[in-house]
Amino acid sequence: MDVYSDKVTGAENQQERLIEFRGWVIGFVDGEGCFSIGFVRQPSRAERGGYKTGYQVTHEFVVTQGERSLSCLHELREFFGVGQVIINHRYDNHREHLHRYVVRRRADLLETIIPFFTRHPLRSSKQDDFEKFARCVDIIAGGSHKTPDGLIEIAEIAQTMNRRKPRHELIRILRGHTPDIQDTG
């Protein structure tokens, strides 16, 4: 084998490693990832444009691991080039601290995380959660979460994600807000 074909093989191996690693990321997120939409009551900040409904909507992509697999989270951080690895200290009877790779910034979700999992779909039922998550982030990016109708739409999608219990109570409260907002809007 001459030098040239050695180089080709080297490049092919490198390419193969990258493709296999991309597959690993998809599989690991299928197992350990979570796409979630949250609602934070912000009653005292209703004057701010983003919180006219009294709620802040949060979005995050998270992968959690114990201390011994912390390196996997740093590998994800390096692979995606966005987000951060943070620690959840545990002082109870658990054996190790938990670490989380977290991407919360909307631009990082819209430009990096969502396009990646759109091009490379998950194989488990988590793909369904991802699609709902992407739909919610899309609504938020369009600004509709600042209106009661948009917020209710997000809450109705979010209640079907991650095997959550239905959020009838939240949606009831949000619906209750609608007349007020329309009156004052």
Added chain:
Amino acid sequence: MDVYSDKVTGAENQQERLIEFRGWVIGFVDGEGCFSIGFVRQPSRAERGGYKTGYQVTHEFVVTQGERSLSCLHELREFFGVGQVIINHRYDNHREHLHRYVVRRRADLLETIIPFFTRHPLRSSKQDDFEKFARCVDIIAGGSHKTPDGLIEIAEIAQTMNRRKPRHELIRILRGHTPDIQDTG
């Protein structure tokens, strides 16, 4: 682009998909897989060659998923070509039945599962559990689990796997067996 290069591209894409899928398997097992060694008390079968110590040692590789991700388990079954997908019916308040891809047959572990994860290591701390599992199956394949010393060696390795609590009690009992077995052997 001519027909030939189209075919090359097709073959490359096929190859790429296989490599990516292999990566997915590794990542999914990093997240959801479990390599475990169990001890089943078999006091009434001590006459059988395999249970002279009074214990049967079991080994299994398992990946568990809810009903909605059952297809992933069938994909694993197809990929490895060994093992089976079985259902754990749940009639409690859980939302879906659990399914398990299980490989228990020693030859399947020795010829398929262990060689695969030896060539393609896991990236999480589960790799450590896998190596201990492979060591235990190796001891069992050599027949040493039929002796008290071999069984204690396996129990000592197994107690450090899967964040289990130490199995002092089992090892104490096994050690207690040693003189009897030596006396009668």
